[in-house]
Amino acid sequence: MTQVSEWLKVESLDLEAQGVAHNTEGKVVFIEGALPGEEVQVTVGRKKNNWEQGTMVAMRRESSQRVTPGCPNFGLHAGACGGCKMQHLHPAAQVAVKQRVVEDNLWHLGKVKPETLLRPIEGPAWGYRYRARFSVRYVAKKGQVLIGFHERKSRYVADMQVCKVVPPQVSDMLVPLRELIASMEERDRLPQIELAMGDQVIALVLRHLNPLGEGDRAKLRAFAAVHPGVQWWLQPKGPDTVQLLDEGGPELAYALPEFGVVMPFKPTDFTQVNPHINGVLVGRALRLLQVQRDERVIDWFCGLGNFTLPLATQAREVLGIEGSEALVQRSRENAARNGLDRNTAFVARNLFEMTPALLAADGNADKWLVDPPREGAFALAKAIADIAQDPSLAPGWVPPKRIVYVSCNPATLARDAGLLVNVAGYRCTAASAVNMFPHTAHVESIAVFER
Numbered sequence: 328m329t330q331v332s333e334w335l336k337v338e339s340l341d342l343e344a345q346g347v348a349h350n351t352e353g354k355v356v357f358i359e360g361a362l363p364g365e366e367v368q369v370t371v372g373r374k375k376n377n378w379e380q381g382t383m384v385a386m387r388r389e390s391s392q393r394v395t396p397g398c399p400n401f402g403l404h405a406g407a408c409g410g411c412k413m414q415h416l417h418p419a420a421q422v423a424v425k426q427r428v429v430e431d432n433l434w435h436l437g438k439v440k441p442e443t444l445l446r447p448i449e450g451p452a453w454g455y456r457y458r459a460r461f462s463v464r465y466v467a468k469k470g471q472v473l474i475g476f477h478e479r480k481s482r483y484v485a486d487m488q489v490c491k492v493v494p495p496q497v498s499d500m501l502v503p504l505r506e507l508i509a510s511m512e513e514r515d516r517l518p519q520i521e522l523a524m525g526d527q528v529i530a531l532v533l534r535h536l537n538p539l540g541e542g543d544r545a546k547l548r549a550f551a552a553v554h555p556g557v558q559w560w561l562q563p564k565g566p567d568t569v570q571l572l573d574e575g576g577p578e579l580a581y582a583l584p585e586f587g588v589v590m591p592f593k594p595t596d597f598t599q600v601n602p603h604i605n606g607v608l609v610g611r612a613l614r615l616l617q618v619q620r621d622e623r624v625i626d627w628f629c630g631l632g633n634f635t636l637p638l639a640t641q642a643r644e645v646l647g648i649e650g651s652e653a654l655v656q657r658s659r660e661n662a663a664r665n666g667l668d669r670n671t672a673f674v675a676r677n678l679f680e681m682t683p684a685l686l687a688a689d690g691n692a693d694k695w696l697v698d699p700p701r702e703g704a705f706a707l708a709k710a711i712a713d714i715a716q717d718p719s720l721a722p723g724w725v726p727p728k729r730i731v732y733v734s735c736n737p738a739t740l741a742r743d744a745g746l747l748v749n750v751a752g753y754r755c756t757a758a759s760a761v762n763m764f765p766h767t768a769h770v771e772s773i774a775v776f777e778r
Contacts, residue, residue, distance in 0.1 A: 331384060332369045337361045340424050344412035344768040350379070358383050360403045362390040362416055392420040397453060398491035400475075401766075408485040410476035411492065411766040418452040418765055425760040429772045432737035433758065437745030441774065445759035448611060448773070450603040452765040456492045457524035458600045463508060465515040472509045474501055474520065492766060497522060497529065500554055507550050511543045521562075523594035524602075525579045529556040530594040532569055547572055566595040567653070585610050586637035588665050596657065597630055601763045608733065608761055608773065609637055612696060615757065615775050616731045618642045622693035625727075627707060628678060632658040632671075634696045634733075639667040646689060647673040681706035683714045687721035695730040703739025704732070705746075712750035726751065730776040735763075737770050747776050754778075 335356055337346035346361030355378040361367045366388040369381035382403055394417050400408035401415070413421050426447050433439045464473045464484045475487030490498045508514050519534040533547070539561065551557040558579065559572040580591040581602055586609070592598050599605035612634060618624055618641040626635040629647030631654060638645045639662070649655050652675040662668040676685070679702065686707070697704050714721045730753065734740035747753040753776040761771040 330371065332356070332371060332381065334366050334368055334387065337363050337365045337367060337390075339363050340416075342428065342768055342770070344416075345380075346383070354379060356381060360415065361386075362393055364388070364390045365393075390416075392417045399489065400485055400487050403479070405478075406483075406486060407479050408476050408487060408490075409479040409481070410485075410490070412768050414766045418449075421765065422447045422449050422760065422762050425762060425770045428770050429737050429740075429758060429760045432741040433744055433755070433774075434741075436738060436741035437743075437748070439741065439744040439748045439755050441755045441758035443757040445611075445757050445773075447760040447762060448604060448607050449762040449765075450601065450607065453491050454494045454498075455601045455603060455765060457494070457522070457602050458598065459490075459493055459497075459522040461520045461522065463517050463520055465508070465517075467515070470509075472505045472514060474504050474508065493522065494524065496554075496556070497524070500557075503550070503554070507546060511546055512540055513537050513543055521594060523579065523592075523598070525581050525592070527556065527577045528558045528579045529554075530558050530560055530579050532560040532562050532594045534562045536563075538563070544572065560594050562595070569593060569595050581605075583609055583633075583637055586613075586640050588636045588640070588667075590631055590633065590636070590661055591664065592631055592657070596654065599633070599763065604761060604763050605633070608763075609634060612731050612733060612773060613637055613641065615773070616694050616696060616729060618694055623691070624694045624696065625689060625692040627695060627697045627704065628699045629658060629673065630654055630698070632661045632673075634698060635671060635673075636662060636665055636667050638696065639671045642694075643670060645671050646692070647671065648676055648678065648689070649673070650675065650678055678704065679706050681710045683710050683720035683724075686710045686714070687724040691725045692727050693729075695727045696733070697730060698733040699739075701736040701739065703734070703736060703743050705739070705743055708743040708746040708751070712746040715751040726778060728778055732774045732776065733761075734772045734774070735769070737772055740772060740774060744774060744776070752778055 335348035337348050339347045346358035348356045357380045358369050360383040367383045368385040371379045371381040373380040396414035461474050462484045473484040475485045478485045516536040521532040523530040547559045560569050562569045582589045622642050623644045624638050624642045626647045629635045629649045635647040655673045655675040658673045662671045756775045756777050758774040763771040
């Protein structure tokens with residue numbers, strides 16, 4: 328028989344958007360679906376020596392920040408979509424939670440306290456997601472196809488007929504896509520559809536385990552003909568095998584109008600999920616960096632040049648450094664496309680194996696822009712910290728005056744900030760959360776370091 332807990336008062340939210348409480352024994356209890364300030368009862372699903380995890384089953388005090396979820400797929404029930412975790416919390420409160428996460432991580436993990444907390448960057452709460460990876464499953468017993476995100480804590484695909492976080496025109500295609508896949512000969516060998524939207528194109532990348540016959544290809548073309556903007560790409564194996572079903576048509580690209588830059592990309596290239604936030608983020612990063620016309624800037628983890636090319640409109644010279652040779656080549660092409668190849672250069676390098684010698688080899692720069700993946704920029708921060716402790720490791724090398732660090736993981740930002748501030752002699756002058764993924768527990772942020 329399932330046991331219901333005592334009444335618990337929820338104190339906070341953790342990074343997985345679970346309520347955090349303590350029972351009368353002093354043990355931490357993580358509660359699915361509960362919000363700070365609420366009094367709830369739970370059924371405990373997991374027990375460890377120091378903590379328990381359960382699901383809320385009753386409530387006698389409700390948070391003023393609790394709202395009705397905007398999507399019918401959201402919830403704690405069996406079959407609920409696992410794509411979002413915070414739809415029951417008011418969007419403004421979600422942002423406040425994420426801002427607190429950034430502050431807490433910087434202090435508790437890095438012993439760093441920003442001198443100024445900037446206003447968080449936020450934007451539309453719905454229809455924002457221009458990138459998504461939908462699983463596809465043909466359920467033979469039911470004779471139907473499911474397309475969507477996985478169910479909560481499950482490998483099963485949620486039965487989604489709408490999705491409120493993707494643009495409406497994409498949500499409206501979910502049922503027609505199910506019908507399309509169900510009609511194809513290879514329907515049980517098509518595991519995934521990846522969405523990558525640009526300003527004019529809705530790129531759909533179909534992963535197929537067997538070659539597609541002409542009949543199936545004709546059905547894809549017919550679907551695109553009645554859904555404006557759709558452009559099919561085929562992926563028989565890894566991401567490098569992606570190719571257009573048919574050449575021609577509009578180019579997959581996004582613009583950064585503030586800087587007069589257009590960024591073509593392939594649907595499997597890394598681009599930000601949320602273009603509304605990306606445009607604001609690029610603008611804020613450049614304003615915080617305060618680049619002057621006579622300055623040299625290095626853009627670490629430059630990707631396609633999302634920050635590099637806007638920087639090139641303001642600086643004397645910009646060097647973009649990225650681990651992927653394919654992305655570096657794409658950056659060069661994008662720079663040429665935008666007439667910015669005269670004052671930009673790009674190199675491919677493993678940035679997780681940075682040393683003081685390699686750092687010095689790239690030369691001095693007045694400013695840095697750092698935008699690493701979730702693993703952060705530890706090797707880069709350690710190299711600059713090592714030089715600060717022993718300048719003979721890089722004779723003549725001068726550290727940048729200012730660093731703007733864009734992070735998609737507050738824990739690795741805090742770790743790297745600890746090195747920059749407590750060893751390398753920088754001050755953290757400003758920081759804020761960036762709500763790139765509303766309704767999820769994912770936290771992005773931006774921080775400024777000055778010498």
